[in-house]
Amino acid sequence: MPAPLLVRAARRERVERTPVWFMRQAGRSLPEYRAIRERHSFFEVANEPELCAEVTLQPVRRHDVDAAVMFADIMTPVVGMGIDVELVEGVGPVVEHPIRTAADVERLLVPDADEAFAPVLEAVRLVRSELPAEKAVIGFCGGPFTVAGYLVEGRPSRELPRTKALMLSEPETWDALMAKLADVFAAYVAAKVRAGADVVQLFDSWVGTLSPAHYRARVAPWSSRILEAVDVPTIHFGTGASHLLGDLAAAGGDVIGLDWRLPLDDGWALAGDRAVQGNLDPAVLTASWDVVEREALDVLARAVGRPGHIFNLGHGVLPETEPRHLTRLVELVRERTGAVVAA
DSSP states (O other): OOOOOOHHHHHTOOOSSSOOOTOOSTTTTOOOHHHHHHOOHHHHHSHHHHHHHHHOOOOOOHHHOOOEEEETTTTTHHHHHOOOOEEETTTTEEEEEEOHHHHHHHHHOOHHHHHHTTHHHHHHHHHHHHHHSSSSSEEEEEEEHHHHHHHHHHHOOSSSHHHHHHOOOOOOHHHHHHHHHHHHHHHHHHHHHHHTOSSEEETTTTTSSSHHHHHHHHHHHHHHHTTTOOOSSSEEETOOGGGGGGHHHOOOSSEEOOOSSHHHHHHHHHHSSHHHEEEOGGGGGGGGGHHHHHHHHHHHHOOOOOOTTTEEEESSSOOOOHHHHHHHHHHHHHHHHHHHOOO
């Protein structure tokens, strides 16, 4: 059997059409997901293999996307490190006891991945067993800088003042924290691959707040450690990181994720000799279909049929997105790019 379409595109092979999936395709935009959440909390869903697999598969059934991305949170691995995390509606991850000292870092556990993340791994196995062979399973984890930001600040922050202060004024403590996160995350994604994940995405939501020099010195080595831990294609994505695309590519990743802040062809030029993923603005999907179609075709035109393009949004699906738009968008990408190959 040939490898899944997404895997072949990530390797920059010539494919029969452009693969398409959406970050956060499982979740708040789907009524079937909301029905489950009326009865179960987020972590109940994520930690019950059958429920997690069901939510992961919902958008594949509805939209016929080319990949199932495992339903999880970027904070899932740190729960196994002994950190108490609460996902507060409308706020995000809240850490009761932030990590701010060398002693705090020393107390963090480095668990056995197969034991600590057993429910997640069973969910991966369930999803892989139910998906057709041509569709990929994507396992993801948060970037170490982004997760460190939540741990140090204690809650979401756009400026990350405590995080940057720790990084710059206490580099030894910072490096110890990043090393532990990288070790745990590397083991986490490697275990997902052993369980059946075909692709791994490193999702670094807040890395765009860094300068290139600080990224290279204090973050890139740890992201590289995670990306090098698996032998399947990897996707390296940072939000608001147009100024870091070359550095993200240097840190690793077979595919560089692009957000919507830069045209796809310009972003590809900065990413260099890699595949790219992206990059329709998620907000476009809240407009009328003619707008969605126009903007999506612009993304495809900028890819110009070049091997290595994976169609996605420039960030996650917004809760107010009309699900029918996503289904039509999958059909549009499939029809237009398949026609180009056939020609």
